[in-house]
Amino acid sequence: MNDQYILEVKNLTKDFPGVRALDDVNFSVRRGEIHCLCGENGAGKSTLMNVISGVHPYGSYEGQVFFHGKEAHYKSVKDSEKDNLAIIHQELALSPYLSIYENIFLGHIKPKFGVINWSELIVASKQYLDKVGLHEDPDTVVSKMGVGKQQLVEIARALSKKVELLILDEPTSSLNDAESEKLLQLILELKKEGITCIMISHKLNEVLEIADSITVLRDGKTIKSFDTNAAKVSEAELIQHMVGRDMTHRFPEKKHQISDEVILEVEDWTVFHPEYPDLAVVKGASFRLRKGEILAFCGPMGAGRTELMMSLFGRSYGSRCSGTVKIDGKEHIFHTPKNAISAGLGYVSEDRKGLGLILIQDVKTNISNSSLDKLSVYGVVNKHEEIMAAEKYRKSLGIKTPSIDQMVKNLSGGNQQKVVLSRCLLAGPSIFIVDEPTRGIDVGAKYEIYCILNDLVASGKSVIMISSEMPEAIGMADRIYVMNEGRIKGEISREEASQEKIMTMALQKTQEK
Amino acid sequence: MIDSREQSALRTFLDVAKANMRNYSMFLVLALIMIGFAVLTNGVNLHPRNFTYIFIQNSYILILAVGMVLVIIVGNIDLSVGSLTAFTGAMAAIFFNRMGLGFAATVALTLFVGLLVGVYQGYFIAFVKIPAFIVTLAGMMLFRGLTYIVTRVTPITPRTDIFKNTASGTLDVLYIMRMAPNNRGVMVEQAFHLLPLILGALIVVLMVVFGMRDRRNKIKNDFHVLPVGYFIAKQVFMAAILMYLSYKFALYRGLPNVFIILGITVVIFTFITNNTVFGRYIYAVGGNARSAKLSGINSERVIFFVHVIMGMLCGLSGIVFTGYMNSALPDAGKDFELEAIAACFIGGASTTGGVGTIIGAMMGGLVMGVINNGMSLMSIGANWQYVVKASVLLLAVWYDIYTRKKSGLG
Structure with a gap:
């Protein structure tokens, strides 16, 4: 030695x-x-x-x-x-x-x-x-x-x-x-x-x-x-x-058209910390999402991106929040995630194991959990339709599992993520919020997730992606919002996006309004 | 490619075997314990009369265990069920005696009292978010106190035998008389009840028909099904158990009334847990409350209703226990909560929530009941019964944790 x-x-x-x-x-x-x-x-x-x-x-x-x-x-x-x-x-x-x-x-x-x-x-x-x-x-x-x-x-x-x-x-x-x-x-x-x-x-x-x-x-x-x-x-x-x-081979080719129609509009959204009710975690965030668009939110850890999205998704985060949310021009107030889901929002958490999945349940149940109302008659689950729905997504998303009766705990990270996406897809939202969708997933599975997101926007849905990996945001997004310290610091289009630009924007001092 | 496919097929096969082993191991354990006591008591414990009494003596615990397993699946615990059984049992006697209500009205009103208590406890647990342990610990003391107050610390004996018949009687219809040896081997005329056998056979036929229809349907749609060998073994196994039970009841006094009450309760709640949206939500909330919430499940409401159900079943158990004792006792229901909780855990429920079945809890309750009964037949006192039950509880949960770890589920 x-x-x-x-x-x-x-x-x-x-x-x-x-x-x-x-x-x-x-x-x-x-x-x-x-x-x-x-x-x-x-x-x-x-x-x-x-x-x-x-x-x-x-x-x-x-x-x-x-x-x-x-x-x-x-x-x-x-x-x-x-x-x-x-x-x-x-x-x-x-x-x-x-x-x-x-x-x-x-x-x-x-x-x-x-x-x-x-x-x-x-x-x-x-x-x-x-x-x-x-x-x-x-x-x-x-x-x-x-x-x-x-x-x-x-x-x-x-x-x-x-x-x-x-x-x-x-x-x-x-x-x-x-x-x-x-x-x-x-x-x-x-x-x-x-x-x-x-x-x-x-x-x-x-x-x-x-x-x-x-x-x-x-x-x-x-x-x-x-x-x-x-x-x-x-x-x-x-x-x-x-x-x-x-870089060119890490992300799938995009072919979709973005319409000018604004589907989601958030104005002056402020969220307060759940335990310190005086501490604003998100401060006056405003942004717009168009139909068929992939929007990325970048920024360092603790920038308030997850907090912003979770609070929009039926107040899943924070003690208080203020501001307005408009979907298709109509103002909505969501008190619970259930409200948000019925208004067409879907949220895939960054914490796959803690907030996304029920690890001790099987693939089928995890997929159907958000959509049981649709799969049931008078409160009785139609197990046949449930299996069909789960099989459909197992095939279309390529979830690698011996069967849909397999416990999700035994699946790899990438396949677990596909299960969460399936659950979200089955609920049929028009706006997908995916929070760090490729965290802890190997390169091959990442590519597949990117393809799924592209397919979604191609079919007229809209996607908001939170990503800490700047290359991912640049490779996937049509527009990027940069956040730091609870504020949206700026907006960059796909054409002018670069890692340097995002970093500079995140770190610049907040201008007084 | 073929290799990995074969491997995964093998793995699926083993998974199925493992999962089913876990489901049926409780039946096997129960069977082994019964055979063990049959040897120790020269077969007295398998005698039709004793068999019938095992159900009668444990029915009120088993009814509580149905509700308790839901509470445990959702991730909570209910310590108040013993006191609440005493309270509702006392209220039933009061409705019946002091207020002179009819039996049907008494039952309805008692169940309603249980439901109200469930609403009160469920509200504090689900919406005010006080831990269930605390709310029901308070309930345990509160309802014991209220029981003393309403009974004035004196037993109340129902004015007619209808309570007693409900809890200890049997459905004494449709039988034939025939000669058979009695306990001492002397030939006497005895009744042979056809109703249990007819009902048992009917259930078996329905089970097989529905099972096959479901299986055909799944195969037609190219769904994953259990290998045909498993399917047949499962049907034969269940049919054998049902027919054995029916036969035992047929030889004594027919179907015990409480067995019918318990059977209906078990069927209803098994259906709810397996087939309804609400049942699915119970498992989802227990499996991961935060994930369930983000999936759009109103977890507070689910928890609330689970405790309401528990309260109502306490009402039912109270009526049965008052009937069993033919008296509403101020000190009724002591340790019932612990027996019900133990039944659930012996029956494979998980302490962390999300896992458990009604059938499992029934098996767990019967394991304890059979041990109690067998040891009593051997003239071993309650002191040793506690020791043995403690060991069974610990062993059962240890085995559960061990198998879960091994199969990568825990």
Whole structure:
């Protein structure tokens, strides 16, 4: 084993039911460097980090992970922590109602005779807080602080465990510019103290700013590793490797005609957070959807896209909302999803397992659940028609399942998504809202989903697609709305759409109206 | 390509086998337990008289289990059913004795009281969104208290035998007399009831006819059907059980009245859960409430009505139990909620909701009933009966979790 590497991953393959998340990945991290991991959503970055840190236990993957030249057999995160490896996930793992110092020492408190000396811990916590530059009373309850500060608590927590390898999964995704900059400086500080760091990031400028090495992952494979100290790397070069595929073949050809008829018109839509009724999550959004059009909503995480769509769909989100919704020029007020469905709206959630499907039910039942009124006479389900309907969509959408009696839990992500789409289609809406329709789905199935969406608009329906993958939005949409911080920042037509344009529009300062 | 097709055909076959194993394993377990006790009691437990009494003694729990399984499928629990059975049972006696109402009016009014209680509990659970555990825990105390109040802590015996006959009597018509050995082996003249046999045979014929019609229809439309071997085995199995049961009833006093009441209840609610939109909604809400909501299902209303049904069935159970004891007792229904809940879980309902069947709950209830009965016949006291029932409950749920994990369903 080469001693200069703190971590080496060899021929790592990890399968999830129906999806190969990692495919023969090789990856090495030198001692004391900052190593950045880049790739599109679903490229396998987080999975790779989860394997390394023991979230996916030894035995659930093929291949080897070497830490300090020794093969690691982590059964849980606890084992990797013993080896001084720490991971900070995208979703912070702090206990919200405990104080800073309690969170810092949670899980590795060393009590004397079973008794915790809290005052000693408060004092001890101060040095870590100083190190990360968080000037807060250690007694503060973490849920009262912003995400940026919570992130610092996480790092302080990692430091208190004498960390040698720190893994950060998109640490700056929910931070503003100043907070991000501060965090990056901190990572550079830690490097000076000899802590090795792996950072996953979508923000290429940050990556280029601090990385010693960069590895690009795509579709579960390592594409290329760069040594930024040896040769200069450009953003364009990274993007090229991240995207890889020829853009023209990733999306099906479009042939449909868009009519000038506006089918959906939303004016000044404002939505408030379900738990903090004073916090506006969507602020005065207005947009229009034409018949036969695919509309994409782009923007970073937390831009308010899902919240906007779910609140439109029968107030499935939020405490209060205001504004007007017109379908075919007629104003509607939806109190429940049922109202929205009967007015011709359909919504396919981004959270397929949590909100979309009933995993313990079979394919047939999942498809028919929204349309039982249509499939029944006097409240008695016509099982014959139900089977016919389910079979129709199994064939037309190409759902790969042994039979429609198969539990959806056992289907792959792409096929599950087709089941949700079938349910939506069977209800017969004229406006489809699809939220991240291709998340966690392999490339082949993505293409099929795109074809389904194109067929829909070709048959005169309209589609609103929320997508975090900009190439997808550009490849599919006729028009793109860019959202950030709860506002619609602008509108881009298909002809002038580019990733740079979308990003710039999302990040520009809001103009005062 | 052919390979993978064969593989998937094999997998389908195994899936079907597994799914059906799960459905019928309860029948098998029940049969094994009965055979076990038959050995231990020299066949006394299979005696027609005892057989009839197993149903009579467990009917009120089984009626409660019908409602409880719906509550559990929708993802809730109802702790109040024991107290509510006592309360409605007491109200029935009061309507009948103190108010002098006729039996039919008494039954109608008692069911209505149960329904009202269901409305009250369902409202707080479904619309105010107080956890069912809390609402029904409060109900458990409330209705016990109300029972004490309305009965003035004294048993009320119905003024005629009609309650008693409803709960413990049999449908004593259409029989022939013949000579047969009695308990002591002496030849005496005994009745042989034709009605149970005729009804049993009729149900079997209907089952086979409908089953075949459905199957033909599916084949005609090129739908997926079970292999013909499964189909025949299933029909033969069900027919055998039904005819065995009919035969046992025929040899004693004919169809027990409560068996008819229970049978109708089970048929109605099995139909509701399997064939109606409302039934489907119950499973959908229990399987994933948030997804159900986004599918356009009014989950609050579904939960509400499930609790209303539970309340009404408590009313029915109350009438039956008052009849069984021939008295409305202030302390009636103690632990009934736990027995009903245990019946559901032994019968394969899932603690997380979305899974369960009426038939399963009936089987679960009978498993416990048969164990109680068998141990009583062996003169083993209630103390050990509790111990054994506890083990059965734990084993049944453990087996359920184990098979679910193995078949990738859990």
